[in-house]
Structure formats: C-alpha cells, structure tokens
Amino acid sequence: MSTALLDSFQLIVAGYLLYIAIKGNGQMYRFGNLSEADQAAVHKPLRILYAIGGVIALAEFGIASLKSSMFTIVSTEAGSSITQNFSISGFSFLTYDLLGIISTVLNVCLILLLMGIFIWLYRKGPRDQKA
Numbered sequence: 666m667s668t669a670l671l672d673s674f675q676l677i678v679a680g681y682l683l684y685i686a687i688k689g690n691g692q693m694y695r696f697g698n699l700s701e702a703d704q705a706a707v708h709k710p711l712r713i714l715y716a717i718g719g720v721i722a723l724a725e726f727g728i729a730s731l732k733s734s735m736f737t738i739v740s741t742e743a744g745s746s747i748t749q750n751f752s753i754s755g756f757s758f759l760t761y762d763l764l765g766i767i768s769t770v771l772n773v774c775l776i777l778l779l780m781g782i783f784i785w786l787y788r789k790g791p792r793d794q795k796a
Contacts, residue, residue: 672733675726678775682719686712698790707786718778725771732764 685693689712696704737748747761 672729679719679722682715686716721775728768736761
C-alpha cells in the first residue's frame with residue numbers, strides 16, 4: 666500500500682512550518698487573548714519552535730519516503746511479506762521496523778511540539794476570563 670498521499674501531506678506541513686518560521690509574521694503569531702507585550706515576548710520563541718517543527722516534519726517525510734520506496738509489502742492468502750527493494754551501503758541496519766519506529770517517534774514529537782505550543786500560549790493568556 667502506497668503512503669504517498671500521507672507523505673506529501675507531511676511535506677506540506679514541513680514546508681508551511683518552515684515558511685512561517687522564516688517569514689516571521691502572520692496569523693500563526695497573532696493570538697487574540699494575548700496582550701501586545703505578551704505577543705512580542707513570544708514571537709522569537711515561536712519562530713524557533715516553528716523552525717524545529719518544520720525540521721522534524723521534513724525529517725519524518727524523508728524517513729517515510731525512504732521506507733515506502735525501500736520496502737514493498739505484498740499481501741497473499743497466507744499473509745503478507747515485506748520485500749526489500751534496495752539497500753544503502755553502510756546502512757544495512759535500516760530495516761522496515763526501524764524506519765517505522767523512527768517515523769512514529771518523529772510524528773509523536775511533532776504532535777507534542779504543536780500541542781505544547783498551544784498549551785503554552787493558552788496558559789500565557791489572561792487568567793480572569795470567564796467562559
């Protein structure tokens with residue numbers, strides 16, 4: 666099964682995060698519940714965090730693309746078998762399972778980073794608001 670669509674989505678996420686980190690302004694830096702002083706204070710850390718997120722997403726795209734091109738899964742009546750299409754000299758330790766684990770860890774890191782940004786900005790907002 667090809668994961669090209671999901672891989673390309675990760676590339677779009679990486680490109681967008683790197684774009685907003687380089688650009689340094691836009692809606693990803695504006696939060697309605699923060700004062701102007703707080704928004705100025707979080708601007709530089711947000712740029713750094715967005716750049717880190719972009720690099721993580723780009724690395725995950727590379728690992729997932731390598732995994733989908735390096736290995737083929739064939740389903741049969743007896744089950745499924747994984748076939749290695751090619752190997753990279755000096756990197757014989759790269760297995761289907763290892764690339765899957767690395768990809769999953771990078772995805773979890775990216776999700777935790779973005780959730781952490783959201784929670785950090787939410788907690789930085791005013792405390793006296795009533796819902």
